[in-house]
Amino acid sequence: MKEGHSVNKSELIEHIATQADISKAAAARALEAMFGAVKTTLKKGGSVSLVGFGTFAVTKRAARSGRNPRTGASIKIKAAKVPKFRAGKALRDAVN
Structure with missing residues (x-):
């Protein structure tokens, strides 16, 4: 590669x-x-941990207010579950 x-x-x-x-x-x-x-x-609702590589997990993002970029109008953004990846130490070390 x-x-x-x-x-x-x-x-x-x-x-x-x-x-x-x-x-x-x-x-x-x-x-x-x-x-x-x-x-x-x-x-x-679980997580996947790969030792030396990292962890895939789901976090919750709270509801919040935002702004429509086209109109400038205030909008409500609902709460959501968001997939996340957290790199393990070995992977972080490998890229540095």
Whole structure:
């Protein structure tokens, strides 16, 4: 993978296939299974912790007031659940 290059899903699948010595189809299924597991766990209110990498979790964002940028009118923004990722120490260290 190139330095400073954003990786898209197909490039990530190709990288996984090469590194794990599996087919691209198998790598795609594995990646989709991982995405599915994270989504399902977060939807149920849980979190996914990958030691050395980070934690996927859901936080609650409180209701707040905002402003319509087009009209300047005040609007109410309702409370929402927001997915978050918190990098682990090993990942933070790797990028610094």
